[in-house]
Amino acid sequence: MMGPSHALSGAAVWLAGSWALDQFADYHQTPLALAVGTAVCAGGALFPDLDLSGKVTRNQGGATVARTFGVFSLFIAEVMEKISLGVYYATKLSRDPRRNNGHRTLTHTLPFTGLVGWGTTALCAHYGKWAVVSILFFMIGLALRGLFDEWAERAGWVIVTLASAAAAWFTFANLPGDRGYPLIGLAVGVGCFVHILGDMITRAGVPILWPIPIKRRMWLMVGLPNGIALRTGSKAEVIVLRAALTALAALAAVGLVAPSVLHRFNIEV
Numbered sequence: 001m002m003g004p005s006h007a008l009s010g011a012a013v014w015l016a017g018s019w020a021l022d023q024f025a026d027y028h029q030t031p032l033a034l035a036v037g038t039a040v041c042a043g044g045a046l047f048p049d050l051d052l053s054g055k056v057t058r059n060q061g062g063a064t065v066a067r068t069f070g071v072f073s074l075f076i077a078e079v080m081e082k083i084s085l086g087v088y089y090a091t092k093l094s095r096d097p098r099r100n101n102g103h104r105t106l107t108h109t110l111p112f113t114g115l116v117g118w119g120t121t122a123l124c125a126h127y128g129k130w131a132v133v134s135i136l137f138f139m140i141g142l143a144l145r146g147l148f149d150e151w152a153e154r155a156g157w158v159i160v161t162l163a164s165a166a167a168a169w170f171t172f173a174n175l176p177g178d179r180g181y182p183l184i185g186l187a188v189g190v191g192c193f194v195h196i197l198g199d200m201i202t203r204a205g206v207p208i209l210w211p212i213p214i215k216r217r218m219w220l221m222v223g224l225p226n227g228i229a230l231r232t233g234s235k236a237e238v239i240v241l242r243a244a245l246t247a248l249a250a251l252a253a254v255g256l257v258a259p260s261v262l263h264r265f266n267i268e269v
């Protein structure tokens with residue numbers, strides 16, 4: 001799947017989940033909390049592809065998401081790709097093939113998803129608002145890059161960086177500061193998980209079972225069979241899937257916001 005589909009799936013899942021909690025568990029969120037969670041989940045849904053590096057020294061290549069903050073994120077991607085490849089070789093079994101690139105390995109596993117969600121929560125709990133503002137800055141940048149890819153392409157990474165810094169600062173100024181922020185860690189974790197699911201419906205698949213060894217393979221790639229797998233960049237992805245995700249996100253957003261708007265005008269439903 002391409003970046004924008006991943007980001008959109010993160011946003012749609014977060015909004016739909018929030019709507020379900022609102023309806024069935026009586027769990028309500030402020031509009032700001034909703035916006036923050038949606039942006040962070042959209043960003044989290046791009047995070048695993050930060051393992052697709054390019055050439056930092058020549059400022060070339062890399063996944064779109066790796067270019068969010070220019071060479072800075074390209075460098076992070078380089079580090080993540082090398083660490084992933086290291087973990088691949090450290091845990092590979094005899095029937096796992098040789099690789100020269102770490103893409104779609106460590107960052108596309110369930111333990112990584114759990115670690116990122118837990119790590120985010122721990123950072124927020126420990127360092128409070130400063131951790132929150134840094135994580136928001138990073139995740140909102142990824143979300144902008146994914147959700148508004150054409151704009152981000154035209155605007156360039158400096159504008160994207162400034163826009164995410166402004167959004168993070170606005171949130172920082174308006175977020176209550178006297179409590180933990182478990183939703184941020186959850187949003188990042190859910191985003192990573194949705195990314196893995198998105199890659200699973202493509203042919204290449206993901207090592208979803210890692211670290212469970214199966215038939216002398218630790219890194220078995222699990223994906224849909226050729227006939228029904230989603231082809232990256234195909235009409236099914238760019239038109240059908242994105243339209244469905246947009247509709248889901250829009251419906252959930254309307255369902256969440258409409259009651260309070262109606263209430264303000266004294267209309268009961």
Ligand SMILES: [Zn+2]
Binds near residue numbers: 049104108195199
């Ligand atoms: Zn991926």
